Amino acid sequence: MRALLLVLDSVGVGGAPDAANYGDEGANTLGHILERMPELRLPNLDSLGLAELVPAHGSYGSYTTYKSSYGKMTERSPGKDTTTGHWEIAGVILEEPFATFERFPDELVRAIERDAGVQFIGNYPQSGTTILAELGAEHVRTGKPILYTSADSVLQIAAHEQVIRIDRLYDICTVARQHADRFRIGRVIARPFTGPEGNFSRTSRRHDFSMEPPDTILNAISENGDAVIGIGKISDIFAGQGITESFPTDGNAEGMLCIAEKWEQLEAGLIFTNLVDFDMLYGHRRDVAGYGQTLEQFDQWLGEFMTKILPADLVIITADHGNDPTYRGTDHTREQAPLFVLHNNESRALGVRETYADIAATLGDFFELPVGWPVGESFLSKSDSERSEARPFKASN
Numbered sequence: 001m002r003a004l005l006l007v008l009d010s011v012g013v014g015g016a017p018d019a020a021n022y023g024d025e026g027a028n029t030l031g032h033i034l035e036r037m038p039e040l041r042l043p044n045l046d047s048l049g050l051a052e053l054v055p056a057h058g059s060y061g062s063y064t065t066y067k068s069s070y071g072k073m074t075e076r077s078p079g080k081d082t083t084t085g086h087w088e089i090a091g092v093i094l095e096e097p098f099a100t101f102e103r104f105p106d107e108l109v110r111a112i113e114r115d116a117g118v119q120f121i122g123n124y125p126q127s128g129t130t131i132l133a134e135l136g137a138e139h140v141r142t143g144k145p146i147l148y149t150s151a152d153s154v155l156q157i158a159a160h161e162q163v164i165r166i167d168r169l170y171d172i173c174t175v176a177r178q179h180a181d182r183f184r185i186g187r188v189i190a191r192p193f194t195g196p197e198g199n200f201s202r203t204s205r206r207h208d209f210s211m212e213p214p215d216t217i218l219n220a221i222s223e224n225g226d227a228v229i230g231i232g233k234i235s236d237i238f239a240g241q242g243i244t245e246s247f248p249t250d251g252n253a254e255g256m257l258c259i260a261e262k263w264e265q266l267e268a269g270l271i272f273t274n275l276v277d278f279d280m281l282y283g284h285r286r287d288v289a290g291y292g293q294t295l296e297q298f299d300q301w302l303g304e305f306m307t308k309i310l311p312a313d314l315v316i317i318t319a320d321h322g323n324d325p326t327y328r329g330t331d332h333t334r335e336q337a338p339l340f341v342l343h344n345n346e347s348r349a350l351g352v353r354e355t356y357a358d359i360a361a362t363l364g365d366f367f368e369l370p371v372g373w374p375v376g377e378s379f380l381s382k383s384d385s386e387r388s389e390a391r392p393f394k395a396s397n
Contacts, residue, residue: 003314003366004263005272005359007086008298010279012322012335013053013072015352019334022080024322027333029283030054030295032326037292044303045295048317048340052349067306069379071339071350073318073358080334081152083186083210085320086237086274090216091360091375098153098186098211101125108183109147116175120147120157127284127330131158132193132200139163140197145172151331153186158202161192166205177209186211187237204250208236217360217373218242218272224369227269231258234272244269252277252294256301263308270363274320283323284330291325306342314366315342316359341379350379 014028034040034057042050049070051057077084077094084094103123113119121144122135131148139146139160146158155176159169173190180188188209193202219242222228228244232255235246247262249255252275259273275298282291309315322335339350341362357376364373365380372378 001268001312001314001366002263002266002310003270003363004259004316005089005270005363006259006315006317007089007272007274008278008317008319008338009082009274009276010283010321010323010332011295011319011338012324012333013319013338014322015072015336016074016322016334022334024080024324024327024333024335027322027324027327027335028054029291029322029324029333029335030338031056032324033288033292033295036288036326040292040296042295042299044299044306045340048342049347050338053338066347067342069341069343069346069348069350071341071353071379072336073339073353073356074336075321075334076355076357079153080321080332081154081186082233082279082320083153083237085337085356086234087213087216088356089318089320089359090213090218090238090242091357091373092214092216093355093357093375096184099184100151100153101149101185104147104149104155105183108179111179112172112176115179116172118172119144121145122147125149125151128156128158128191128202129285132202136160136193136200137197145169146191151329153184154189155180155185155187156189156191158191158193160200161194161203161205166190166192170207173207173209177211181211184211208233210237210239212239213241216242217363218270220364220369220371220373221270221367224367226367227266229262229266229269229271231255231262231271231273232276233274237274243272251281252298256298256305260305260308263305270367279323279332283325283332286325286327286330288325309342311343311345313343314362316340316362318356318359320356343380346381348381353377353379 012029048068049066078097176188190207230243230246235243317340319337322333324333361373361376361378365378
């Protein structure tokens, strides 16, 4: 049995009941992009039930039956970052959020500097492109790596590849990870860049060093003898735990090619993929047009890929958080995630799920694990008497 879990990084659909607590009231990544770009055509997502999730979106097809089951998911864990969203998808609900900082404590910074043999510049929150404009030249001149953060629980270290070798940057980040656990920092991220002053650009050799998660559904599936193949940054997010094979990729195009290739080769197991360009290239940069065009490219690929899905396969398409490019600031937005499920040619309204962990429970059900996943509720088809009630949709602005 084959399964694909595909995370469209940051493609939220608004509606989080606690969005106001995060300063994100009214954010709706997908809804606002479609509103700003009425010419955008997403026929394959339309065929899965997109208009049911974004009521203001007028589908350009006529569907008496959609090709998937569809719904939305509410994140139960506190936070709106990549690690929190992916861990909950894999069945781990956090009771307290990862820590965020306006400035990292001197105790932490000095410990990393001492053990890694470096001295940092920076240590303040900033977007990835702006920090290079502000401190890139000083870094090149002094050789001191750039330390910065964002609204997420991330400790980021940037260095020019011709100033600090990539393996050396990874070593510095490994030391940082060892100290970051004590401060509950979700990810340490190596951010290599190249280019001359005034034209610095980040390279594809980014690497995430995540806090090691508790056991997830990925561990349960792999320990049951099935393959768990991570594509993109999945292995990084889970610190390699529960992953049997990993294929890092340079953006969506390479990721989609890798999905298709591994899917054809897979006889049994799970492919877990994150397509990062939506978030990294367009959400944080508040580029509505770029985000929309990338959705269109994904939709075109999806149409071809759907011809390779057999009825017995399970394909789940969702997101980990929002990043509304029409919203103020440059950070993630607290939103519900879309949910499309292709399995056995079924088309059902799955309602609003109370946790992303319903995906983990569903995977446990699909792979017939000896012990069901204890968090979340499977949305595989059951008799009406067994099926739990799902709350009806409420339109989001």
